[in-house]
């Protein structure tokens with residue numbers, strides 16, 4: 033049964049009508065590689081395109097079918113097979129290009145699942161760099177059966193589900209595809225007596241500890257890949273990767289903005305008015321800073337190079353200190369009297385901002 037409606041096959045492959053067999057093959061090879069579902073996981077459009085170019089090449093790559101297509105603009109229903117074995121066609125055209133790339137679940141060297149583990153660092157650890165012991169539980173080859181899944185000394189039989197091939201073919205529309213056999217997980221054999229330790233799976237859970245160094249300046253969300261520390265594949269024993277995701281814990285005093293560190297320091301009204309030395313926290317401990325007389329709320333002081341080290345070793349960011357001026361919520365009898373006195377002695381002259389404000393007010397309403 034021919035699929036309908038058909039797109040122009042030459043157009044699908046992007047070749048001229050007089051293209052040679054080699055040109056057709058080259059065009060198909062390029063497009064099939066490009067749209068291969070294994071290279072575009074989860075992209076239904078790529079799979080559709082892949083099937084489309086496969087169908088086009090199935091027709092144009094065959095002298096007789098091509099002649100018929102050129103003459104009638106389509107292939108006679110009887111000439112179109114019930115299915116196109118995409119995997120076989122793909123293999124025959126792409127041949128040795130497939131050493132590490134293969135169609136539909138037919139990965140030549142399947143590796144196990146990647147694992148992802150969060151690693152929590154304090155801000156200080158991130159600033160200085162740190163060595164962390166990471167614990168991970170991963171699927172490893174069973175040490176009793178060496179990953180074969182068979183009780184030591186017992187033989188294995190060819191898998192009855194795939195006749196020992198390790199893969200099964202299945203049909204999807206007119207396309208015939210292949211996937212790893214679910215029964216033997218692509219191994220092609222099943223143990224006669226399953227290993228008692230792993231119940232024939234060939235893999236066992238194993239806790240592992242590894243020491244990983246995080247460099248100074250590491251950022252939140254950074255992913256560190258540790259090759260070969262993921263789960264092992266049942267089929268080949270080859271392990272996937274371990275991905276360590278850096279989570280930087282919130283700090284009670286500092287927030288990070290790129291390489292800069294921000295913090296707020298509360299001072300009293302007399303301190304702000306008179307100025308003087310204040311104590312400021314840094315990642316390395318406390319430092320003294322001079323507060324200029326008449327400091328306004330929100331005023332920012334900068335501590336150069338006291339921020340986070342820049343990743344890659346280009347110095348460090350700054351620490352920005354924002355001054356908060358606190359108004360007392362409770363006053364003693366004596367304090368109240370003093371503030372009262374202060375208020376009386378103050379005229380508009382000593383408050384530049386209030387003076388301008390009052391002037392603007394007058395200007396607006398008088």
Ligand SMILES: [Zn+2]
Nearest residue numbers: 174177227230
């Ligand atoms: Zn075992």
Ligand SMILES: [Zn+2]
Nearest residue numbers: 191194213216
């Ligand atoms: Zn099988």
